[in-house]
Amino acid sequence: MRILIAEDDPAIASGLSAALADSGHAVDRVARGNDADAALHDGTYDLVVLDLNLPQLDGLTVLQRARARGESAAMLVVTAREGVSERVRALDSGADDYLVKPFVLEEFAARVRALLRRRVSQGIPMLSIGRLRLDLAGRRGWNQDAALELTGREFALLDALLSRRGSLVSREQLIEALCNWEQDITNNGLDIAIHRLRRKLDDTGVTIRTIRGLGYVVEETAAGAAAAGQRRA
Structure with a gap:
């Protein structure tokens, strides 16, 4: 499946990309919000891993724009923002899951599998x-x-x-x-x-x-x- 990672921390982005690629996914990476918005506008993805603290265009705006266009990809928000109000805003804006940094890779992988299972179950599992x-x-x-x-x-x-x-x-x-x-x-x-x-x-x-x-x-x-x-x- 094709996954987009929108993360401006190179170390985090590289680690997540490697883990997903090892599982057989095709992974694209962007580090700025406007690039994430453009990628979602022009491409087709099964899952988006989205940081909220992106430069130029914040992740919440990227999420809201994508859902407004009818983007159906599963959205996993990964961010250092851990307040309840931040979670509520992201989920109400169309996020499917919310993971607070720092996190262990095993939990990230499990959440990705859960989101993709949910997506696949809508078609042919x-x-x-x-x-x-x-x-x-x-x-x-x-x-x-x-x-x-x-x-x-x-x-x-x-x-x-x-x-x-x-x-x-x-x-x-x-x-x-x-x-x-x-x-x-x-x-x-x-x-x-x-x-x-x-x-x-x-x-x-x-x-x-x-x-x-x-x-x-x-x-x-x-x-x-x-x-x-x-x-x-």
């Missing part, structure tokens, strides 16, 4: 095809009942492919799902990631078919369809 099951909110996968060991990048690839099951997914769409503003993925890097993912899908009844010059399609193999039929029976 579990994707399945063949013997493969993918829990989008929990960032977990299974081959039948056996846990499937996936890196963050591999999970993001599967998410992008399965979310568009039955449709062609271009290389550009996959790269967009994997990269952020600060770190691009090369075409060679995408090829390597797909190759490794295919090896892990060998026994799941799922294959990633290449449409030369256009992109990829995730498909159920004959064995996967048979296994799915047996489960339904």
Whole structure:
């Protein structure tokens, strides 16, 4: 999933960005409120991590403008402002959660998972095809009942492919799902990631078919369809 971090403290922003990227999320970072406002106006995000004490345009104004435009991304406010009135103002302005600095990374990660679970539950919380099951909110996968060991990048690839099951997914769409503003993925890097993912899908009844010059399609193999039929029976 794509996440925007609006935080002017470089150390905090780097730590949060690294933690989210390790979980397979594509993360963009801004340090000023006007840049956060522009990013939300021009881009699409699943979650925004928003500091209130941003320069040029404060975080509360960014939040209010985003909600006024109909922005549906989950909003997690992280700030040193701990007063009850500050919490109430942020929540009434459209924040989904409020975390006071300093905080431990484990709590931050848990709140992110909770917000993304809530967001995913409004759509399709579990994707399945063949013997493969993918829990989008929990960032977990299974081959039948056996846990499937996936890196963050591999999970993001599967998410992008399965979310568009039955449709062609271009290389550009996959790269967009994997990269952020600060770190691009090369075409060679995408090829390597797909190759490794295919090896892990060998026994799941799922294959990633290449449409030369256009992109990829995730498909159920004959064995996967048979296994799915047996489960339904």
